[in-house]
Amino acid sequence: xxxxxxxxxxxxxxxxxxxxxxxxxxxxxxxxxxxxxxxxxxxxxxxxxxxxxxxxxxxxxxxxxxxxxxxxxxxxxxxxxxxxxxxxxxxxxxxxxxxxxxxxxxxxxxxxxxxxxxxxxxxxxxxxxxxxxxxxxxxxxxxxxxxxxxxxxxxxxxxxxxxxxxxxxxxxxxxxxxxxxxxxxxxxxxxxxxxxxxxxxxxxxxxxxxxxxxxxxxxxxxxxxxxxxxxxxxxxxxxxxx
Amino acid sequence: xxxxxxxxxxxxxxxxxxxxxxxxxxxxxxxxxxxxxxxxxxxxxxxxxxxxxxxxxxxxxxxxxxxxxxxxxxxxxxxxxxxxxxxxxxxxxxxxxxxxxxxxxxxxxxxxxxxxxxxxxxxxxxxxxxxxxxxxxxxxxxxxxxxxxxxxxxxxxxxxxxxxxxxxxxxxxxxxxxxxxxxxxxxxxxxxxxxxxxxxxxxxxxxxxxxxxxxxxx
Numbered sequence: 001x002x003x004x005x006x007x008x009x010x011x012x013x014x015x016x017x018x019x020x021x022x023x024x025x026x027x028x029x030x031x032x033x034x035x036x037x038x039x040x041x042x043x044x045x046x047x048x049x050x051x052x053x054x055x056x057x058x059x060x061x062x063x064x065x066x067x068x069x070x071x072x073x074x075x076x077x078x079x080x081x082x083x084x085x086x087x088x089x090x091x092x093x094x095x096x097x098x099x100x101x102x103x104x105x106x107x108x109x110x111x112x113x114x115x116x117x118x119x120x121x122x123x124x125x126x127x128x129x130x131x132x133x134x135x136x137x138x139x140x141x142x143x144x145x146x147x148x149x150x151x152x153x154x155x156x157x158x159x160x161x162x163x164x165x166x167x168x169x170x171x172x173x174x175x176x177x178x179x180x181x182x183x184x185x186x187x188x189x190x191x192x193x194x195x196x197x198x199x200x201x202x203x204x205x206x207x208x209x210x211x212x213x214x215x216x217x218x219x220x221x222x223x224x225x226x227x228x229x230x231x232x233x234x235x236x237x238x239x240x241x242x
Numbered sequence: 243x244x245x246x247x248x249x250x251x252x253x254x255x256x257x258x259x260x261x262x263x264x265x266x267x268x269x270x271x272x273x274x275x276x277x278x279x280x281x282x283x284x285x286x287x288x289x290x291x292x293x294x295x296x297x298x299x300x301x302x303x304x305x306x307x308x309x310x311x312x313x314x315x316x317x318x319x320x321x322x323x324x325x326x327x328x329x330x331x332x333x334x335x336x337x338x339x340x341x342x343x344x345x346x347x348x349x350x351x352x353x354x355x356x357x358x359x360x361x362x363x364x365x366x367x368x369x370x371x372x373x374x375x376x377x378x379x380x381x382x383x384x385x386x387x388x389x390x391x392x393x394x395x396x397x398x399x400x401x402x403x404x405x406x407x408x409x410x411x412x413x414x415x416x417x418x419x420x421x422x423x424x425x426x427x428x429x430x431x432x433x434x435x436x437x438x439x440x441x442x443x444x445x446x447x448x449x450x451x452x453x454x455x456x457x458x459x460x
Contacts, residue, residue, distance in 0.1 A: 045364075
């Protein structure tokens with residue numbers, strides 16, 4: 001579904017992604033982890049072209065990710081994305097947040113978009129808040145709406161960029177529960193996260209990054225039980241034992 | 243000291259109101275045109291490939307370095323030359339004000355667009371919206387909401403500046419008052435009256451802006 005081949009990215013002279021190669025198969029859940037500044041968020045944002053890259057190749061569902069143009073816009077409409085800071089549109093209600101791209105991009109009639117939105121809001125437990133604005137919601141609630149907004153486009157894959165990092169601890173689970181359910185339904189998912197419990201329960205594979213490189217790319221059990229590199233061992237020991 | 247005699251004002255109210263109408267007409271048209279053009283300039287300056295942003299920066303800085311009265315006068319002379327036929331004082335003044343104000347509005351709007359969190363644009367693009375759609379539905383509504391008070395303040399300045407059109411022979415509110423004041427030899431009453439009108443309109447506008455600011459801040 002998602003293929004990344006030797007992806008290279010530079011900020012000026014700084015090489016932020018170094019020949020990154022990995023893939024996400026259809027129905028697979030891949031967790032990307034690593035220390036902060038390792039390039040995880042940059043990597044996931046190259047998948048839908050939010051971050052341009054200079055070398056290598058990325059394809060999603062067989063279509064190349066370009067740097068701009070109509071093809072990229074059309075491809076983005078088929079890939080859902082959830083951000084660390086939610087990025088709900090503050091000037092719109094929850095309902096309009098979820099409806100907007102359905103009506104503007106997919107040209108769904110308003111009534112059809114609203115029906116779809118209501119079904120999704122019910123699914124993420126937010127139907128009672130449909131008429132509110134994002135500012136009236138907690139972080140966990142906002143993130144669940146953001147997931148519904150992405151799902152409204154019937155995506156072929158979902159990208160999650162640290163979806164729980166900006167949340168208060170008591171709200172993390174309500175978001176992870178929605179993501180877990182999604183994974184169990186067979187959604188193709190690429191997830192940047194520090195939630196190793198989620199990774200252990202849900203992921204099929206783990207990609208470990210450090211300093212712009214993919215250092216390990218292995219099945220979940222292999223990664224957690226026998227990390228190959230010192231860097232991954234060090235990372236796991238820091239993140240698991242505290 | 244002689245008594246105040248307000249008949250010079252009351253007898254000439256229709257004439258003065260014609261002047262006020264022209265002032266309003268010019269203000270509103272130049273405001274709408276200036277904000278529309280200013281928005282286009284701001285977006286191009288932020289997102290168009292070189293050399294467009296540099297050219298726009300030159301335009302904005304050039305006009306902002308110029309006294310408005312000179313710009314009005316120039317366009318009065320230049321627009322007929324460019325079109326090859328006379329266009330009249332009002333259209334040339336309107337063009338001058340629109341282009342001049344667009345330079346100021348575009349800087350306000352540019353700051354407003356930059357003030358909208360970058361993640362908002364990313365979220366809109368990620369959902370499949372084009373850049374233009376993301377601007378229209380997501381970025382500009384938020385930007386205008388944030389900068390509405392400053393845009394209105396700039397428009398109040400524009401309202402006051404329209405009195406400069408006397409240089410091209412247009413009869414705005416102040417010019418109409420000038421004519422009556424010198425003809426009827428009642429300058430004190432006349433200038434007190436128009437000062438009061440400007441004060442009420444501009445102070446009222448500023449008051450409305452402050453209320454709006456408080457409402458938006460909530």
